[in-house]
Amino acid sequence: MGLISNRSIFSAFFSFPPLIYQLAFFVFPLFFLLVLSFWSVKFYRVQPDFTFSNWLYIFEKGYFWKSYGWTFSLAAMTSIIASVIAFPASYYISFKLSENIKRIVLLSLIVPFFTSYLVRIYSWQVFLNDNGIINAALDYIGVGAVAMINTKLGSVIGYLTLSLPLVILLQVFSLSNIDRNLVEAAHNLKCSPLKTIFLVVIPAARVGLVLAALFCFILSFGDFVSPIYLGGATTQTLSILIIDLSKAGQQWPRAAVVAITMIVTLLATTFLALRFAYKGKS
Amino acid sequence: MSESLVEFRNVSKHFDDYTAVDNLNLSIEQGEFIALMGSSGCGKTTSLRMLAGFEEPSEGEVLLRGKCINHLKSYQRNTPLVWQTLALFPFLSVVENVEFGLRMQKVAKPERRKRALKWLDNLAIAEFAERRVDQLSGGQRQRVALARTLVTEPEILLLDEPLSALDSNMVVHMQGVLTELQRELGITFIYVTHSQSEAFAMADRVVIMNEGRVQQIGSPKDLYQRPNNHFVAGFVGKNNILGGQYKSEHNGIWVLAGNDGDYKIKASEAEPADRSAATDFAISADRVFVSRTVNSDFDNQFLCRLKGEEFVGSAVVLYLETESGEQIISLVTQAQMEVLGDLKKGDYYAHWQSDHCHIIKP
Numbered sequence: 001m002g003l004i005s006n007r008s009i010f011s012a013f014f015s016f017p018p019l020i021y022q023l024a025f026f027v028f029p030l031f032f033l034l035v036l037s038f039w040s041v042k043f044y045r046v047q048p049d050f051t052f053s054n055w056l057y058i059f060e061k062g063y064f065w066k067s068y069g070w071t072f073s074l075a076a077m078t079s080i081i082a083s084v085i086a087f088p089a090s091y092y093i094s095f096k097l098s099e100n101i102k103r104i105v106l107l108s109l110i111v112p113f114f115t116s117y118l119v120r121i122y123s124w125q126v127f128l129n130d131n132g133i134i135n136a137a138l139d140y141i142g143v144g145a146v147a148m149i150n151t152k153l154g155s156v157i158g159y160l161t162l163s164l165p166l167v168i169l170l171q172v173f174s175l176s177n178i179d180r181n182l183v184e185a186a187h188n189l190k191c192s193p194l195k196t197i198f199l200v201v202i203p204a205a206r207v208g209l210v211l212a213a214l215f216c217f218i219l220s221f222g223d224f225v226s227p228i229y230l231g232g233a234t235t236q237t238l239s240i241l242i243i244d245l246s247k248a249g250q251q252w253p254r255a256a257v258v259a260i261t262m263i264v265t266l267l268a269t270t271f272l273a274l275r276f277a278y279k280g281k282s
Numbered sequence: 283m284s285e286s287l288v289e290f291r292n293v294s295k296h297f298d299d300y301t302a303v304d305n306l307n308l309s310i311e312q313g314e315f316i317a318l319m320g321s322s323g324c325g326k327t328t329s330l331r332m333l334a335g336f337e338e339p340s341e342g343e344v345l346l347r348g349k350c351i352n353h354l355k356s357y358q359r360n361t362p363l364v365w366q367t368l369a370l371f372p373f374l375s376v377v378e379n380v381e382f383g384l385r386m387q388k389v390a391k392p393e394r395r396k397r398a399l400k401w402l403d404n405l406a407i408a409e410f411a412e413r414r415v416d417q418l419s420g421g422q423r424q425r426v427a428l429a430r431t432l433v434t435e436p437e438i439l440l441l442d443e444p445l446s447a448l449d450s451n452m453v454v455h456m457q458g459v460l461t462e463l464q465r466e467l468g469i470t471f472i473y474v475t476h477s478q479s480e481a482f483a484m485a486d487r488v489v490i491m492n493e494g495r496v497q498q499i500g501s502p503k504d505l506y507q508r509p510n511n512h513f514v515a516g517f518v519g520k521n522n523i524l525g526g527q528y529k530s531e532h533n534g535i536w537v538l539a540g541n542d543g544d545y546k547i548k549a550s551e552a553e554p555a556d557r558s559a560a561t562d563f564a565i566s567a568d569r570v571f572v573s574r575t576v577n578s579d580f581d582n583q584f585l586c587r588l589k590g591e592e593f594v595g596s597a598v599v600l601y602l603e604t605e606s607g608e609q610i611i612s613l614v615t616q617a618q619m620e621v622l623g624d625l626k627k628g629d630y631y632a633h634w635q636s637d638h639c640h641i642i643k644p
Contacts, residue, residue, distance in 0.1 A: 181369035
């Protein structure tokens with residue numbers, strides 16, 4: 001008896017602080033955000049109210065849906081591109097490198113996180129500028145300058161900067177957990193190495209691969225640094241829309257509507273992705 | 283001379299500075315059930331993996347039907363393997379697992395489904411065809427792994443400790459399934475195991491390996507009755523290993539001068555070239571009898587005292603010591619124990635026939 005109650009006190013002691021933290025800084029603000037979306041703005045001041053006008057206002061605007069469509073498709077495109085680019089690297093790291101070299105490579109994938117994302121985005125400007133390094137090189141070989149900064153391509157490059165190392169790390173962890181015997185068993189049953197990747201390696205690592213893509217989607221969907229500094233706000237993403245709404249005329253309730261729409265979208269995407277990842281698993 | 287199905291010719295495998303297999307020579311015939319047996323690290327699994335195409339020999343040749351297959355990758359040869367972990371694909375259903383090999387051979391879908399189901403039926407697991415692999419018991423999964431390899435109708439099947447994850451009742455049952463399958467199909471089984479009971483229960487021939495080298499190849503009975511060196515004598519069954527200096531020979535019986543007097547042993551094919559060196563011989567514990575008096579039916583007898591006893595079911599292992607301190611073990615039945623009475627009191631003799639002794643190499 002004494003032991004059990006001691007232990008539960010012990011575990012409660014350690015589990016309460018994070019629980020309280022979550023309540024105070026996540027659940028409560030989220031609830032407040034929801035409440036805020038029903039408030040109104042009069043004379044540039046937010047005041048308590050109960051009105052659906054913010055929801056109707058936002059959902060009636062064509063620019064909101066256009067922005068939603070672009071944000072969603074850029075994030076989806078980025079997670080597909082990141083997954084495809086990352087996979088060969090992850091495969092090589094997990095299956096071909098010796099344990100020692102693998103450790104060094106994994107460490108080097110963590111290094112980008114040492115530098116602020118903002119700094120890394122600024123440094124991309126040097127490369128992507130109309131008279132930046134890449135265009136200078138293209139000009140030199142006679143291709144001529146290609147607009148890269150202040151385009152959707154710029155945004156996607158920024159999203160990839162943010163998420164690619166993480167996607168590779170997550171893919172490597174899931175690929176490293178595949179039972180090597182499965183790969184050998186496929187070879188043993190006359191499956192060529194290339195076919196084995198598609199018929200055995202990818203299905204066996206499905207959960208991890210989907211999670212990696214999902215993380216990339218979540219990071220890109222909410223990011224505002226890349227679309228501003230590399231996308232040049234040519235495409236108004238939802239994150240930029242939130243900034244604009246809150247700055248212009250103190251429309252915090254309308255910004256809350258956009259934010260909640262984003263959260264719901266991410267929840268739905270996560271739910272569907274996990275369902276797909278764990279399909280046919282206990 | 284007809285050519286063997288599989289032949290290892292002077293095959294060695296080195297990993298960095300470690301030699302896993304050292305000059306393996308072995309021929310395996312069509313339709314044979316052969317077991318490679320030894321403790322872990324003896325080279326048995328490495329040998330099997332060289333045959334399956336997962337390791338390339340450092341030296342020598344692996345031949346399949348007389349053709350060197352050293353450089354063929356696993357997917358370029360037809361040597362299906364059943365893994366210790368079974369290596370079933372967790373993302374495929376039972377029947378899809380079984381179909382996998384046929385799918386690789388580009389067999390049309392209806393045909394391969396039919397053949398897969400037939401094999402599931404043969405192995406009495408047809409009812410689980412649509413289940414996921416992780417919903418099956420160990421024994422059922424074992425059958426799926428067998429079906430997955432056998433469905434491609436190979437002429438050879440490699441098995442790497444396939445029964446080690448099963449409980450003991452299931453092991454005996456699956457041994458029956460395997461021997462029956464092998465006999466029915468007439469294909470060659472190469473079975474790697476550390477378990478003496480599995481190897482001896484199923485195999486026609488057993489290859490005993492230690493530290494990368496073959497110690498002895500023979501039928502289970504041969505290995506049991508005539509271990510030819512110290513390692514095998516110590517590894518198989520319960521053997522006494524005794525030795526002495528050669529003194530004389532009479533009617534095919536050698537006399538060796540040992541610590542407790544003369545040992546009489548039957549001269550055998552394993553006779554050493556140099557008789558002047560000390561000669562060791564093995565005598566199985568169940569051939570060593572114990573009685574209260576000298577028994578002239580036996581030509582070896584030594585006065586002993588009891589050091590310990592161990593009950594193993596219906597039999598008792600007696601740990602005896604001779605006057606000079608030589609250790610002798612004897613396996614006697616419970617019935618014999620009753621006749622002997624309390625061994626802590628009085629004298630008794632260990633005795634055995636020279637016929638049952640045979641010379642072993644160091």
